[in-house]
Amino acid sequence: MPKIIYRQADGREDAVEVPLGWSLMEAAIQNDIAGIVAECGGGCACATCHVYVGQGSKVELPEIGDMEGDMLECTSAERRDSSRLSCQLRMTAELDGLVVDIPETQT
Amino acid sequence: MNPYVVIGAGQAGMQVCDSLRKSGYDGELILLGEEDSLPYQRPPLSKKFLTGDLDRDRLLFRPAAYFDKIAVDVRLRTQVESIDRAARQIVLGDGSTLAYTKLALTTGTRVRPLNCPGHELDNIYYVRTLTDSEMLLQRLASTERVAVIGGGFIGLEVAAVARELEKQATVIEAQERLMARAVSPVVSDFYAKLHRSRGVDVRCSSAVESIVESKQGLLVNLADGARIESDIVVAGIGVLPNSELAENCGLACNSGIVVDEYAQTSDPHIVAAGDCTMHFNGFLQREIRLESVQNAVDQAKVAAATLCGQPQAYRQVPWFWSDQYDVKLQMAGIGMPFDQYAVRGDLASQAFSVFYFRDNTFVGADSINRPAEHMACRKLLTQGTTLSVAQAQDIDFDLKQLAKAG
Numbered sequence A: 001m002p003k004i005i006y007r008q009a010d011g012r013e014d015a016v017e018v019p020l021g022w023s024l025m026e027a028a029i030q031n032d033i034a035g036i037v038a039e040c041g042g043g044c045a046c047a048t049c050h051v052y053v054g055q056g057s058k059v060e061l062p063e064i065g066d067m068e069g070d071m072l073e074c075t076s077a078e079r080r081d082s083s084r085l086s087c088q089l090r091m092t093a094e095l096d097g098l099v100v101d102i103p104e105t106q107t
Numbered sequence B: 001m002n003p004y005v006v007i008g009a010g011q012a013g014m015q016v017c018d019s020l021r022k023s024g025y026d027g028e029l030i031l032l033g034e035e036d037s038l039p040y041q042r043p044p045l046s047k048k049f050l051t052g053d054l055d056r057d058r059l060l061f062r063p064a065a066y067f068d069k070i071a072v073d074v075r076l077r078t079q080v081e082s083i084d085r086a087a088r089q090i091v092l093g094d095g096s097t098l099a100y101t102k103l104a105l106t107t108g109t110r111v112r113p114l115n116c117p118g119h120e121l122d123n124i125y126y127v128r129t130l131t132d133s134e135m136l137l138q139r140l141a142s143t144e145r146v147a148v149i150g151g152g153f154i155g156l157e158v159a160a161v162a163r164e165l166e167k168q169a170t171v172i173e174a175q176e177r178l179m180a181r182a183v184s185p186v187v188s189d190f191y192a193k194l195h196r197s198r199g200v201d202v203r204c205s206s207a208v209e210s211i212v213e214s215k216q217g218l219l220v221n222l223a224d225g226a227r228i229e230s231d232i233v234v235a236g237i238g239v240l241p242n243s244e245l246a247e248n249c250g251l252a253c254n255s256g257i258v259v260d261e262y263a264q265t266s267d268p269h270i271v272a273a274g275d276c277t278m279h280f281n282g283f284l285q286r287e288i289r290l291e292s293v294q295n296a297v298d299q300a301k302v303a304a305a306t307l308c309g310q311p312q313a314y315r316q317v318p319w320f321w322s323d324q325y326d327v328k329l330q331m332a333g334i335g336m337p338f339d340q341y342a343v344r345g346d347l348a349s350q351a352f353s354v355f356y357f358r359d360n361t362f363v364g365a366d367s368i369n370r371p372a373e374h375m376a377c378r379k380l381l382t383q384g385t386t387l388s389v390a391q392a393q394d395i396d397f398d399l400k401q402l403a404k405a406g
Helices: A024-030 A066-072 B011-022 B064-069 B130-140 B153-164 B185-197 B244-248 B293-307 B371-383 B389-393 B399-405
Strands: A003-007 A013-017 A050-053 A083-085 A098-101 B004-007 B029-032 B073-075 B080-084 B089-092 B097-099 B102-105 B109-111 B124-126 B145-149 B168-172 B201-203 B208-214 B217-222 B227-230 B232-235 B239-241 B257-259 B270-272 B277-281 B286-288 B319-324 B327-333 B340-346 B351-358 B361-368
Touching (some): A066 B371, B004 B011, B080 B244, B130 B232, B145 B217, B145 B227, B153 B185, B153 B232, B153 B319, B185 B327, B185 B361, B217 B232, B257 B270, B293 B319, B351 B371, B351 B389, B371 B399
Parallel strands (some): B004 B029, B029 B073, B102 B270, B124 B232, B145 B232, B168 B201
Antiparallel strands (some): A003 A013, A050 A098, B319 B327
């Protein structure tokens, strides 16, 4: 199964096998990755599953939807070019090995 | 020392356990749940779960391993008979007793049942528990026509799913408009139009007289003489707080378990949190019962803090959301009742917010497909920032900037 590497702000990493089609938020929650809160459970309603992805990676991520873009304006940690909501990113085979950086704060 | 016991394994119960551990409580901790599942998310039960696209495992907040890791003894399929406050113990359904040092009640709500003639017939469904939704999901596969009784969030979300699954759908609402308790007439009208445009037969001011069986399925008889033919009925007519355990042991109750700003009940050893509480809300400065994820999470954190002797008052701004079709409704604050309102954006574009004012004070907003405005409103309400009607309806006025400025 393809893996995602969740990296904490302090550099600690967890490699997690993620079933295809799952969101990167769900996989984090089900594997008890610290720092992904996901208050709304994936409804794109709370901006507490904010992550930084794709820096230094050639992987093409799906474009940021209108709703996600709006919610990214409201994250607790600073928004960067690499900011995404992990509830909106679905696992694909191409994402295998992707590093997902978790911000220091979500709320 | 006897354990801390949490009664009710929903979102609030789960959060109490999580927060107790994060606050440093390292004693024995027991979470009791009536259902046969680990704590799971309820919001998808009336939305995505009914489309069949979401396995039940994906509804769980956390896997079983998590509860082992934080040393929570989760006991499912466990009924609580009574609480003996004098002896500080609870009596379980099998007659055994469990002594506690501190107790948290996170018992939630149950659905308000229909009481019209015919309410006991087969093919009448409710949406509250995972089991409820699994039964409905299964039945939907062989269903052509769905009659929804109740035009609130749950009923409308179910109607939206039914249309997405290409079923016929009728919504029967007793009040004159949809979601009347939660939103303003502007928003109600928008949703009535939305549902009608997607093919739902929306009937407001329609009381249900009776439900009878017919050769073709069920007939819902309305007070105005109309008869709705359907294969199944889904009822979403509100919920009742599970406060009997608390009432029977003499805790103060009033349409819910009464707690103060610290989630404290009338017994110093017992806290309560979530849908089941009638609580003093520091933000609203009045007593209220809130049925929401936000309240379950935030009040549970307050309850855990109280149990740990680090009290912090509950002052969070309430927020809610509802997904119907591709339209997201997000509510900040409590807009009802209001004496002035302002619309920002264009209703026809299905992206707008409605701001509510009471005595010239901004008290809440409903945002339709406007998440950034919703988040800005939560911030403004939290900070108590002054917002005028003119600013609210001026699309060029920068709400986010105002929220940032504080």
